[in-house]
Amino acid sequence: MTEKDQELNLRQRLSGLSRLPLLRGVRVNGESERLERQLERLQADTSDEAIWRSVELARHADRPYTMDYVERFIDDWVELHGDRGRADDGALVTGLGKLDGRTVALIGHQKGRDVKERLDRQFGMAYPEGYHKAMRVMEIAERFGFPVISLIDTPGAYPGVAAEQHGQGGAIARSQAEMARLTVPTVACIIGEGGSGGAVAIAVSDRVLMQEHAIYSVITPEGCAAILWRDAGEAKKAAAAFKPDALHCLELGVIDGIVAEPEGGAQNDHDEAARLLRTALVENLEELEDTPGEELRRRRRAKFRGMGVFA
Amino acid sequence: MTEKDQELNLRQRLSGLSRLPLLRGVRVNGESERLERQLERLQADTSDEAIWRSVELARHADRPYTMDYVERFIDDWVELHGDRGRADDGALVTGLGKLDGRTVALIGHQKGRDVKERLDRQFGMAYPEGYHKAMRVMEIAERFGFPVISLIDTPGAYPGVAAEQHGQGGAIARSQAEMARLTVPTVACIIGEGGSGGAVAIAVSDRVLMQEHAIYSVITPEGCAAILWRDAGEAKKAAAAFKPDALHCLELGVIDGIVAEPEGGAQNDHDEAARLLRTALVENLEELEDTPGEELRRRRRAKFRGMGVFA
């Protein structure tokens, strides 16, 4: 496609946005204009190559993780540990801190930077205990009216024997249920890999954002390829087919906005990536903060209940 | 003491009842008359010998356990298993069933009758998982307006390494907190040993009853003797000092009523023991059922917050 074709393509997609059931009733004034500017700025490329590039960038070893952002834009950070039952799961960080002057509860996957930390944090794949910890912090947030910020970056929930025995499926379900009950503003952003149930467990939010090169998917490209193409090497083909990139997620009404990244990807400039993410989080929080809690919850459920395409 | 002296003693105790802060505001009309009849019927003996006899009967190997009562007066019993996290603790049985036509949630310790069952059920000493299971069933009760019946019979919560690692103290605290939040009627009866935190975890109820020969205590007589007399053999002395019997608990305002047992103790006639217990549970439920949930909760908290004697 030429650049001109691409732009046309984008315009069409954008005009389609307002028809998506998701966007009706959720958007506030000015939001679609902002989206339009975002899309323009992104000079978005929706080719198969571009999708694969996002898959690679989303998993880039130098990509900023949750704690990189916490260090850059959360003041008075106090990490809260433990599920009060069995463990403190390092794959999911939770805590309280100030974002632009207001106290927020923050929940985020943490993959770990070096080998030791990655093992300690199971590469960002949480056990049920991680989701129980998140739910405990959500309860604190609910009690004291703190907004909940989720930063999502996981290949998926941990797929091990103990994780199953401790109720991985039920923990993911109940974490979503807890988010569906909250009456505080909730904003999630996928900052890397948004892998399946392990991601959506903490992404049932009033606003779900994705960074420009983040991915959000029901299965890893390799997993999908192994099943449908019977060859994990066909991951690129699989990604092109199920389209985990931010633009397609926006188009499908699954997310509410895209957060720009520094030129070439967030790994190139953590400070700038943090500045852009902070701005997006604050803007979205500000738009939500005047809405009564019951109304937030009603709209949140209506948004997710409107998702899907069927005849 | 002669029989006459004893009776006088009892009368004095009874007249003291109405002064206890516990009883004010909680009692309904007719309650103190019923208590008086109970006390008369019991021909109560508060000697050290009588206290020790209760300690022995409360632990009698043939004493009816929770499931003996369930079989005898709960219809449509459906046992509910598991804490949805890690285990199904056999020391604490939970389920739904009909009591006198109404659906109730029932929670009860189960010691086990033969050696194998006793091991399976840890002699009625629950792990944190048992209390989590109880809390889950309380939540169902709260959602659907089912009264909660607790039958308490435990030497105490399980004192093992795993139980500690899984948060025994926190589980007992949170189970009490859950009971303090309920807006459904709650009736507990100590049907054997009411051992310390493991007992009170499920006994924060609108009405707390004790069977005539049950005991309720902060520590076992042997444990108390080992610490204070430095000789576990002095258990009888310890029991006489800390007075775990039903009459003294009633006198101290810790329980709301005493449930009669068949002549010589519940172990002699399970059917009659069940009939007497059923009657007491139903009567107490009936007295609570017209009170609005918020008021039940307010009175329940006021009752427990009024407990204690200080200058």
Add this chain to the structure above:
Amino acid sequence: MSEARIDVQVEHKHAPPPAEKKHPNTCPKCGSHYRDDELAAALWVCSHCGHHFPMRARARIDWYTDPGSFMEEAADVRSEDPLDFFDLRPYAERLSEAELNTGLNEAALIGQATIDGHPVELSVMDFTFMGGSMGSAVGEKFSRACDSAIERGVPLISVTSSGGARMQEGILSLMQLPKTVCAVEDLHDAHIPMITVMAHPTTAGVLASFASLGDVTIAEPGALIAFTGPRVVQQTTREKLPDDFGLAEQNLRFGHIDAIVPRAEQRDHLTRLLRLFA
């Protein structure tokens, strides 16, 4: 390290026995062979060893409900192909084939019925339709079952059997997790009970959403109940798996379900629960 963990289709999971190897009416546990009518009469349970064969959604509804009481709802809700998904074959073709083979137009059936006179709402999954996978249509149908139960003020009985989310619908299939969870929360807020029956297999995205949120949860004997199935766990972690890994029996021991109820007793068990929640 992390490939193929979640929401894999069921052919990559534990039992049921590979269909290509044995006749579907041959018991995989004891080798007994049955005619269709024999199995149907025995509720698709091996009369020799008690193995529970898969039970089709309509057969199960017939078994649970009072004769003639079932009225299907949302029968017109069908899958679309929002991604123009094409792997070795187009999704649209897979859908048509599934319709042809199953006589259903989706992997879930919902509707009203009575059970021993108690009015209920039913949502019943059928594993034969694309492995019971949950796409937008299944999510919508389950959600409408919740709404119908609320509107009518009757309990919801949900039977699950699923390999997980339907990956041919990409991210939209993942969104059926929060969608169905939100529907259950609306149900909870309306104080309507949900009783879940987990049939083989209840896994991945369905286990990680509405299937785990029942007020009371029973399972069929031998059913696989796992977020990640045994084969993927082993491939990914190289852990040694316990013999009954992920089966209903293990789930009961670990506290995840309330009871294992053989199929022949399920109707009575449900009726008893309906009396309790009436």
Add this chain to the structure above:
Amino acid sequence: MSEARIDVQVEHKHAPPPAEKKHPNTCPKCGSHYRDDELAAALWVCSHCGHHFPMRARARIDWYTDPGSFMEEAADVRSEDPLDFFDLRPYAERLSEAELNTGLNEAALIGQATIDGHPVELSVMDFTFMGGSMGSAVGEKFSRACDSAIERGVPLISVTSSGGARMQEGILSLMQLPKTVCAVEDLHDAHIPMITVMAHPTTAGVLASFASLGDVTIAEPGALIAFTGPRVVQQTTREKLPDDFGLAEQNLRFGHIDAIVPRAEQRDHLTRLLRLFA
């Protein structure tokens, strides 16, 4: 099998080191010896190895709060002897002795103060008063601290250090568990935060009630935090105990507390939390 499991007094538990063996100012970990004024200046922490000696309630209040800001409440609440309890010595005599030795009239102090300018309510236990055991007076004082926090709309900071319930008050001491739990629930309903600092040892009935219900819970390094202490666990179950059984470090690993904060950093940590909950 089941004797002496719960709420045993602290002499039957893990550390602190037997007072009769070493001078109380000798570090049980590294053997360093200090004068009182040296330890007081170092917040009762061994400057050589970091061991946290017990800290008296008033010293801790002085450390946490702005100078002169503490106003004690419920100072007149004192224990009675409702059971005429007599073991080897009368309870009344034990109480008098504790008063004499500690200069306190109970094992908890409550009152108002400010911390870095933030108004708070404080409840601080003192282990030297009968092992920090909780009888009716301690339960009442903690409960009044909750009420005072609600009334004033300020956070409650609760410092715990206790061997458990005070068995000399029999069943009434057990009733302090639900009593204090109900007080915390009133606090929760009023949306007042409670920050808990667990000092050595926080055990038995105190751990099984208000101590476990903080919104945020920090512990001092090396503090024993256990419902049943190591000696009783070993006597009862004959299990082999892990080295750090029941210590704060194990509790952090098993998810029961939010952080371990050395005493010197606690004031800053609390201040930060107060800013967050302001």
